[in-house]
Amino acid sequence: MRPNTMKALEKSRPEEGLWMVQAPVPEINADEVLIRINKTGICGTDIHIWNWDDWAAATVPIPMITGHEFAGEIIEIGRNVTGLEIGQRCSGEGHLITTDSRQSRAGKFHLDPGTRGIGVNEQGAFAQYLKLPAFNVVPLPDDVPDEIGAILDPLGNAVHTALSFDLLGEDVLITGAGPIGIMAAAVARHAGARHVVITDINPDRLTLAEHVVPTLRTVDVSREDLQDVIAELGMKEGFDVGLEMSGSQIALDQMVEALVMGGKIALLGIPPGKSPVDWSRIVFKAITIKGVYGREMFETWYKMIAMLQNGLDVSRVITHRFGIDDFAQGFAAMKSGQSGKVVLDWT
Ligand code: ZN
Numbered sequence: 001m002r003p004n005t006m007k008a009l010e011k012s013r014p015e016e017g018l019w020m021v022q023a024p025v026p027e028i029n030a031d032e033v034l035i036r037i038n039k040t041g042i043c044g045t046d047i048h049i050w051n052w053d054d055w056a057a058a059t060v061p062i063p064m065i066t067g068h069e070f071a072g073e074i075i076e077i078g079r080n081v082t083g084l085e086i087g088q089r090c091s092g093e094g095h096l097i098t099t100d101s102r103q104s105r106a107g108k109f110h111l112d113p114g115t116r117g118i119g120v121n122e123q124g125a126f127a128q129y130l131k132l133p134a135f136n137v138v139p140l141p142d143d144v145p146d147e148i149g150a151i152l153d154p155l156g157n158a159v160h161t162a163l164s165f166d167l168l169g170e171d172v173l174i175t176g177a178g179p180i181g182i183m184a185a186a187v188a189r190h191a192g193a194r195h196v197v198i199t200d201i202n203p204d205r206l207t208l209a210e211h212v213v214p215t216l217r218t219v220d221v222s223r224e225d226l227q228d229v230i231a232e233l234g235m236k237e238g239f240d241v242g243l244e245m246s247g248s249q250i251a252l253d254q255m256v257e258a259l260v261m262g263g264k265i266a267l268l269g270i271p272p273g274k275s276p277v278d279w280s281r282i283v284f285k286a287i288t289i290k291g292v293y294g295r296e297m298f299e300t301w302y303k304m305i306a307m308l309q310n311g312l313d314v315s316r317v318i319t320h321r322f323g324i325d326d327f328a329q330g331f332a333a334m335k336s337g338q339s340g341k342v343v344l345d346w347t
Contacts, residue, residue: 004025006025008127009065009127011052011062011064013062014052014057018050018331020325020327025128026131031134031135032081033078033132037130038073039343040126041344042342046119047331049120060120064119064120067127068094068120072091073087073089088137089140089142092137093136093295095136096133097114099112101114110300143309154341155183156301156304158183158186160294160295162188162266164264165264167191169193170239170240171194171235173241175244175245175252176269179340181245186313187307188243195217195233197239198217201222204337206218221251226254241263241264242255242264244265247270247271249271249277252267256285263288316340318343321343321344322344323344324346
């Protein structure tokens with residue numbers, strides 16, 4: 001039942017845009033599976049590739065089928081693969097690893113320096129079919145729909161960041177109310193934080209944050225001072241944990257100011273180039289900083305699916321849905337800065 005060609009959304013030329021093309025359906029090797037794609041999520045990374053900015057031009061070889069956030073169904077299995085069956089609904093880890101590095105051999109696959117990303121370095125998921133190493137497949141339980149399966153990659157970023165430090169009974173500050181920041185806020189709530197405060201300077205994003213997680217305290221830092229919020233909430237000295245999701249140097253400064261002595265920061269936001277940091281402030285406040293990359297394989301996946309089955313609800317972060325022939329509208333929604341997650345339907 002395998003067709004020869006498929007629809008795929010490809011970076012075909014070194015200029016702005018993506019193009020729907022007919023591409024060959026991938027051939028799998030003995031350790032891979034072929035997945036029929038049902039739904040995909042558009043990521044900020046895909047917007048960089050659409051725009052063909054300096055990062056994309058330096059990183060992405062063309063032609064390249066983009067996309068790495070997906071859910072689908074296994075339709076072919078390589079002969080060495082065990083434990084997976086045809087018809088299994090799945091998502092999957094889009095970081096392809098090597099197994100001979102120091103960290104991989106220590107079992108820390110997410111820290112492998114040889115990691116290659118689907119949709120960036122290898123042909124991606126914005127297509128009717130995707131080949132993936134069986135190792136990377138994450139089966140979806142029946143109670144996790146494809147639409148949520150298609151956003152497990154960014155939810156995984158949020159979970160990995162949020163669970164970097166113990167949140168139970170802690171006060172948590174999240175800077176940056178994009179979809180990952182908002183999902184991290186939902187995770188912090190689920191993980192038992194006391195106050196969860198999220199900041200941004202885009203009122204639409206803060207409105208979405210309140211819609212997704214009604215118990216959040218949102219702060220537009222262009223209008224309100226975090227120190228006033230700390231006083232209003234009755235916090236004695238400041239936040240215990242900060243999750244930086246914006247890549248903004250101003251936001252990081254505000255976070256350092258708003259933390260308690262000995263506070264902890266997980267950094268997921270990517271600052272543009274080098275940015276000045278007041279290191280002496282960080283030293284004298286005895287702050288711990290952790291950089292976060294990707295998702296832990298596969299502990300993050302295990303925990304996020306368990307949390308979804310135990311009441312974590314991030315479904316309202318999906319604000320736009322389009323059929324694949326209307327992909328340009330999906331990218332326009334993303335670029336407007338007024339969307340949450342945008343999901344494309346390939347069925
Ligand atoms: Zn992504």
